[in-house]
Amino acid sequence: MAELILALDLPDKDKALRLLDELDGALVWCKVGMEMFTHYGPPLLAELASRKLKIFLDLKFYDIPHTVAQAVLQASLLGVDLLTVHCQGGQRMLEDCVAAREKAPKKIMLFGVTVLTSFASGEMPGISIQPKDFATSLAALANDCGLDGVVCSPQEVAQIKHEHPHLACLCPGVRPTWAGLGDQRRVATPGQAVSWGADYLVVGRPILQAKDHRDAFLRICEEMSRPL
Numbered sequence: 001m002a003e004l005i006l007a008l009d010l011p012d013k014d015k016a017l018r019l020l021d022e023l024d025g026a027l028v029w030c031k032v033g034m035e036m037f038t039h040y041g042p043p044l045l046a047e048l049a050s051r052k053l054k055i056f057l058d059l060k061f062y063d064i065p066h067t068v069a070q071a072v073l074q075a076s077l078l079g080v081d082l083l084t085v086h087c088q089g090g091q092r093m094l095e096d097c098v099a100a101r102e103k104a105p106k107k108i109m110l111f112g113v114t115v116l117t118s119f120a121s122g123e124m125p126g127i128s129i130q131p132k133d134f135a136t137s138l139a140a141l142a143n144d145c146g147l148d149g150v151v152c153s154p155q156e157v158a159q160i161k162h163e164h165p166h167l168a169c170l171c172p173g174v175r176p177t178w179a180g181l182g183d184q185r186r187v188a189t190p191g192q193a194v195s196w197g198a199d200y201l202v203v204g205r206p207i208l209q210a211k212d213h214r215d216a217f218l219r220i221c222e223e224m225s226r227p228l
């Protein structure tokens with residue numbers, strides 16, 4: 001059964017905590033990305049952990065292998081459950097991250113970002129192949145390097161799952177028919193994403209910008225429970 005992750009992409013911690021109160025009892029996973037982590041740092045993660053939430057820290061690390069591996073080790077000490085690095089960091093960077101993760105006292109899942117779901121065809125600087133082909137080749141690299149999963153568009157999940165059945169797929173770019181696209185491009189509905197094989201859906205604005213947050217969250221859960 002696929003799991004829904006709420007992206008806490010908000011400028012204000014009090015607002016985020018009020019939202020968590022609204023979703024109390026329904027929410028299992030939340031994502032802290034660069035906006036909130038830059039402002040509030042590790043104490044925010046501790047606060048989320050004290051609420052017994054599972055934490056996806058989405059900082060999409062991308063640097064030389066040593067630097068990223070050390071950052072993975074530090075992140076693994078913060079009590080997070082899932083962490084992202086960019087697959088485009090390449091084989092040595094990914095392998096060093098996996099090795100760093102093995103040293104951590106708490107097991108965290110390491111996922112590789114393939115191609116951002118905001119990229120449409122022809123928009124990736126200097127890359128002429130289609131986003132889907134690039135994403136699937138990066139997923140193969142992630143699999144070979146021993147990562148637990150990849151972040152990809154729902155539109156790429158079926159092929160990635162076909163080629164690497166044990167690689168978990170976490171999908172942004174999820175848009176119910178009743179929500180706006182925003183900056184996302186390679187999108188699908190929650191039902192489509194689950195039907196095509198996604199293990200985790202990460203959703204922000206369709207919930208954050210809804211009038212009734214709990215209703216929007218539960219509607220997405222309901223759409224996920226009856227795939228196409």
Ligand code: C5P
Pocket residue numbers: 007009031033058113114115116117118151152172173174182184202203204205206
């Ligand atoms: O608001 P929205 O539902 O578009 O939020 C999607 C979330 O997924 C954002 O927090 C964004 O940072 C994240 N994400 C993404 N594309 C990726 C990886 C992560 O949109 N490839």
